[in-house]
Amino acid sequence: MRRLWLVFAAGLAAVSPVWAQQPANSSGRPNIVIILADDWGFTDVGAFGGEIATPHLDALALEGVRFANFHVAGSCSPTRAMLQTGVRSHRAGVGNMPETIPPQHRGQPGYGTTLNTRVLTLAQRLEAAGYYNVLVGKWHLGMDPADQPRARGYHRALALLQSGADNFENKPIHVLYNEVKWTEDSQPVVLPAPFYSSTLIVDKTIAYLDDPARRGRPFYASINFLANHIPIQAPDADLARYAGRYREGWDALRQARARGAAARGLLAPEPAMVRMKSTADWAALTPAEQTQRAGAMAAHAAMATAMDREVGRLIAALKARGEYDNTIFVFLSDNGPEPSDPVNLGTFERMNVEAFYDLRVERQGRPGSLTVIGAGFASALAAPFRGYKFTASEGGLRVPLIVAWPGNPQLQAGRIARGLAHVTDIAPTLLALTGAAGAPTPARAEPITGKDLSPMLTGAAETVRAPDEPLGYELSGNAALFEGDYKLVRNLPPYGDGQWHLYDIVRDPGETTDLAAREPQLFAAMQAKYAAYAKADGVLAMPAGYSAPDQIIAYATAELLVPRLLMLWPYALGLALALVGGAWLWRRRRRTARRIAP
Template identity: 55%
Template sequence: MPGRLGGSRRAAIIAIGALLGACPVQAQPAKPAPSRPNIVILLADDWGFSDVGSFGAEFATPHIDALARAGMRFSNFHVAGSCSPSRAMLQTGVMNHRNGLGNMPETIPDEHRGKPGYDTVMNHRVVTIGELLQAAGYRTYLTGKWHLGSDAARLPHARGYDRAFSLADAGADNFEQRPIEGLYDKANWTENGKPATLPKDYYSSRFVVQRMIDYIEEGRASGKSFLASINFLANHIPVQAPDSDIARYSAMYRDGWTALREARAKRAAALGIVPAGAAMVTMPTTPDWRKLDADERAAAARVMQAYAGMATAMDREVGRLVAHLKVAGDYDNTIFVFLSDNGAEPTNPFASLRNRLFLGLQYDLATANIGRRGSFSAIGPGWASAASSPLSGYKFSAAEGGLRVPLIIAWPGHADIRAGGITDGLAHVTDILPTLTELAGVAGHGGSWRGRAVEPITGRSLVPMLKGGAGSVHGDAPLGYELSGNAALFRGDYKLVRNLAPTGDGQWRLFNLKVDPGETRDLAAAEPDRYKRMLADYRTYAKANGVLDMPAGYTADEQINRYAFEQQGKPRLIRFGLWVGAFVLLVSGLIWGLRRRRRAKSGWALSRR
């Protein structure tokens, strides 16, 4: 295993260093540090707004919280409502309809396939942060979830990353090389563009960090600064964690999601993440905890215990990476970016009888096995509402709970980032690329890259906010967004938003996020002029970005189920039908043969009379 070899090498180096330190040797001049900062991107999957201790979580994330103390927390940072569009915007600084992710493969309706901006993969009209930093002399590495294209020309090794061990799918098992059953036929892991095999002792968070440490050490002799993009599977479905991490929370979550949502809101306010006393809504899809029977409550509590354990397991790996960088002397010259790709996942895979029957055949669904190897579980809309507290909505929606996630940027000891600060100015995922290139002293591009026209970067550098500047770098400029029919227009402190079923009714609403981040008071009637101006701003954005209207009756949940059936359900039914047909033919042939022999015997007996 490369990881084990790497660990052995590091242990040997440390041991030799200790021995040399005990002996009088001639001092050697220190090797100069790279002139540019290293960059570490820590991308969590499906973490809600308050799923970090420094944003209000009750479970342990001490290492991420330490980065928060060393840097700046953004309490008004927005991404897309689903993973791939966010990831493409993070990679390119370009809005999702321009970078090809107007929708994802799993959620796009057939009517939109092939239309401009609806490639369902990151297109070649954009330049990635890997390509920019690679051209500037950086070592560039990526591990973990990619989900931006699976063909050879679209995998990370072809998009600016020197080394990459990546998963092309939306998610996969965390303990073995196994897909999400029913959604994919295999777990599409590759290394440097070639099919790869996971180790037998694989656990996702541990593996993606160890592989990154290996890459960093293998390239250390070059003396170049590095970009390390670590893309965790935690806490995407299936929710899974080591037994010890689940056990840590065995006494928690028995009071249910409503109590947790309220407790998180209080902590977030006490931390200064949201205004004190911010109002909250109860999502219509949130079940009543009091109406669950004892077995249902036990299973629900166990799922959240596993979710908390999965987050803590990931945080521990972040701490291991940071400790390694400190020992290696890299820590002070490294910019850390921590964020989630969207809000908490509300999907309940067991909502339909068909899914329950199918998953029951594929996994051990016993309550005692939830979160363990061989399990399949998800927190559902109840716990997702708590993970998003005190915001409304969750993943897939354009409500704040779907779009607003934690962001931490730290450059330890560096004057450009105010340690321990919190900013409530509007920030967007497209802002990350220009922020990092400015801090690194690397030129971006002006819409032209290596002799060809490309989409210009639309994000704005957050450096003024990192230095403690008041307000947002976006000022009063309109900032539009759309995915799967759920849409928003941000302008200053205000947000115009529309959500389709099941989290909305398709009507536009207006909120002042400064005082009402929970989106509880619709101001459309009270401020009609602002409402009309922002609606006009949205229509301008939609036209400029080629946004298409959704087919009647569309919902992302139904489309995912349809995609799963088309990709896996239908082929399995066909194979099952062929197997049944072959079996019927075989049995029919046997019966026919038996009858023929009986008739033959009867005829022979008659002829003997």
């Protein structure tokens, strides 16, 4: 028996190198890699006009197609729901995020804050077509096992269930959550120490794709980086690269970014821009304030470069396996740049920040820090657009999109697609490109609402939507309707005045000239179309006085107040004992003094 085993082992050793040389995907169908960045502005990628070093994303852009007029939601969960399903967010069950939904909306149709059971994910559709599916990184579409990636078509998944987490340590964003929630294959997991989030995400992706369970199947990898969500953190070498780079401030950067986008052919030269009320005068800041803000922006750039390097490492791994040419790459951001500053959100949040983070200027971007760029630099990263994350303005909704398929000559390398495109279009496009669009689906499945972008990738068409075809959007009361070159938009306070405005976002992408008075018939017609969209998708009106930032603080306080008080009880007990002991000693001394008094 022992001899038989030795013979078998020798034979296995002899043929295993041959197996190793065989391509992992022997199906002939293309692999898919979706690279989802977090809170990147339109011009954060070098190929879109920015100064940040993103050579690997730039290379994909030159091999593929860049989209100049691509839109997502103003916050992460609704975008992720639409990316995963190809269905508009309310129909998919994510009409709002857990952190911003008003209590009155919880549980209402379209407001479950998790993917509902009527929608199929891209992974579920591709699984039916024989794909091996993995997800690594941020999920933020449900906490229960039934709502996690393994239940939605992914064979392997390392998932962060919340909006963000620390990048160096296994801990939460302390201003939002009491604990961090990572799972692997729906089981709670503690991340290995030490780690850096972008590196960990690519390590795990490569490991999953090497799993023997693939068995020659094509793969779909959903790679969801934490970069550049709060807290902004990066390796020291990347931080050093950008030290002092942003001393001139956000106004200078905004102008440079707008020129860069125009120079790369993404926008017309010198587009008009507005100055956001939340953007302070850089020259009016003290030297210390300028140093702090410039350092935060340097950390943002460093984190983006670190992420790009990890993208390059994944690409190198695919090239080494002979799978690069037959892989479709999709890169996008989940929304525009983050303007929030937890340090200035109120007394309770300030106490949390000071209790859990090192706020020294020289520690910005490093382990233990809480670094944010604030509204000034957020506005610059969205140049030349108005607004940023949370808003329905272009700065919140228009983000970079790159689609590349290196081995497919039908995709026009280096092309810029200028027609209107939407995040719901990604799923149907990938299904069409992989030949999986005809895979059987349950009759109850919510139909995909997005469009196949293939004609825009090949140059056969500039747009996939008719000039009078409306595309509606709403999140937290901030709303928009796109139709041809025009956009109807409304932002509630503190991001806007709560009124409808009309812009030509092709000729005026900065949304500087309101056409409502000049085009009253178009203005009224688009409002009617928005009302029809809102009714069809079950969009609910926001409660009186609702504010998304205030709602975030309210939920954070409710989750964190009791745990923070429990953390303080030993100190409170010690203080109480000290007071009681002090009072007892004082009374004893008084009694002693009375007894010995003459």
